[in-house]
Amino acid sequence: MTVSGVDDLPERTVRVRAPGKVNLSLRVGPVGSDGYHPVSTVFQAVSVYEEVVARSAGEFGVTAEGPQAAAVPTDDSNLALRAARAVAAHAGVDDAAHLHLVKGVPVAGGMAGGSADAAAALLACDQLWGTGLSRDELVTIAAELGSDVPFALVGHTAVGTGRGHLLTPALSRGEFHWAFAVQDRGLPTAGVYAAFDDLRGHDAQPLTDEHDVPLMQALRAGDATALGAALHNDLEPAALELDPGLAEPLAVATDAGALGVVVSGSGPTVAALARSRQHALAIAAAFTASGVADRVLTASGPVPGARVVGVGD
Numbered sequence: 517m518t519v520s521g522v523d524d525l526p527e528r529t530v531r532v533r534a535p536g537k538v539n540l541s542l543r544v545g546p547v548g549s550d551g552y553h554p555v556s557t558v559f560q561a562v563s564v565y566e567e568v569v570a571r572s573a574g575e576f577g578v579t580a581e582g583p584q585a586a587a588v589p590t591d592d593s594n595l596a597l598r599a600a601r602a603v604a605a606h607a608g609v610d611d612a613a614h615l616h617l618v619k620g621v622p623v624a625g626g627m628a629g630g631s632a633d634a635a636a637a638l639l640a641c642d643q644l645w646g647t648g649l650s651r652d653e654l655v656t657i658a659a660e661l662g663s664d665v666p667f668a669l670v671g672h673t674a675v676g677t678g679r680g681h682l683l684t685p686a687l688s689r690g691e692f693h694w695a696f697a698v699q700d701r702g703l704p705t706a707g708v709y710a711a712f713d714d715l716r717g718h719d720a721q722p723l724t725d726e727h728d729v730p731l732m733q734a735l736r737a738g739d740a741t742a743l744g745a746a747l748h749n750d751l752e753p754a755a756l757e758l759d760p761g762l763a764e765p766l767a768v769a770t771d772a773g774a775l776g777v778v779v780s781g782s783g784p785t786v787a788a789l790a791r792s793r794q795h796a797l798a799i800a801a802a803f804t805a806s807g808v809a810d811r812v813l814t815a816s817g818p819v820p821g822a823r824v825v826g827v828g829d
């Protein structure tokens with residue numbers, strides 16, 4: 517309801533939804549002097565969501581709900597809180613906000629759940645405080661928070677270069693269906709990159725973009741079979757080195773007829789590409805029946821990036 521004379525006031529509660537991601541391809545070059553690895557990656561946003569509810573408050577704070585909420589830090593290291601503070605600092609806002617996170621994306625699962633929280637918090641606080649930051653300003657702040665945060669803002673399908681933060685939208689036709697094997701145990705992203713260095717050492721090849729031509733063609737054609745054959749993750753051997761049990765969900769998905777199966781990002785979530793929504797449910801059932809996942813999810817992609825889904829008192 518709008519009350520005459522106060523409709524210019526910033527709203528007191530803003531709800532934003534942001535998606536998790538799968539790296540359809542993730543190619544990693546030799547580590548740079550800044551400790552980061554150059555990557556060439558193709559992101560797809562999938563219909564597994566984080567929701568952030570931001571409301572005006574006397575001081576900054578964060579709470580979380582969801583199956584793995586206990587694993588989410590509520591101190592200043594929380595990425596959503598850091599995003600809110602970054603908006604306040606950037607726009608010179610004196611207000612604070614409380615953020616409530618409804619977590620649907622696995623925590624420390626390689627699907628960028630914390631990054632989705634950060635992207636959602638950026639958008640929510642911008643709206644809450646009426647700071648009116650441009651898309652470019654939001655993307656710049658996002659890249660300072662983490663390599664995966666810009667993609668959670670943008671969504672759909674995109675090629676990521678640099679640390680993964682420099683995005684170019686990519687064409688994709690139709691809808692792809694996924695089943696995910698989720699583990700309660702997480703894998704630390706920095707640890708997986710370090711294991712990659714140990715395995716590849718100085719043999720990591722400089723990046724070229726020629727490897728992903730078949731994958732990009734498959735996306736443009738909406739060809740799930742070709743996409744399945746083109747899935748690739750340079751971090752997968754490192755994730756398997758740290759968590760050898762991941763071989764099991766990879767094998768179960770293959771046996772269940774997945775078109776392709778890959779560790780998602782830095783893992784440990786395993787992503788299986790299915791022929792249809794029904795087939796995704798069947799692969800998820802196979803994960804459950806064989807006891808190789810603590811939890812299963814099914815989803816489709818691509819989907820849009822962070823979006824305001826509710827504003828109120």
Ligand SMILES: C[C@](O)(CO)[C@H](O)COP(=O)(O)OP(=O)(O)OC[C@H]1O[C@@H](n2ccc(N)nc2=O)[C@H](O)[C@@H]1O
Nearest residue numbers: 551552553555662663664665679680705706709781782
């Ligand atoms: C594995 C991916 O999810 C694939 O999209 C990303 O590369 C990780 O992105 P992220 O979780 O947003 O990672 P950040 O928070 O930026 O970095 C966490 C740590 O991962 C390592 N890191 C991250 C990105 C990158 N291109 N090279 C790296 O070596 C660094 O040790 C860094 O300190």
Ligand SMILES: Nc1ncnc2c1ncn2[C@@H]1O[C@H](COP(=O)(O)OP(=O)(O)OP(=O)(O)O)[C@@H](O)[C@H]1O
Nearest residue numbers: 594595623624625626627628629630631633664705
């Ligand atoms: N809002 C948040 N939600 C979850 N974890 C957070 C959050 N903020 C900070 N963290 C910390 O970051 C770590 C990684 O969390 P996240 O769920 O983003 O991992 P991820 O999905 O593997 O990330 P990525 O795929 O981007 O590498 C967690 O273990 C936790 O300590």
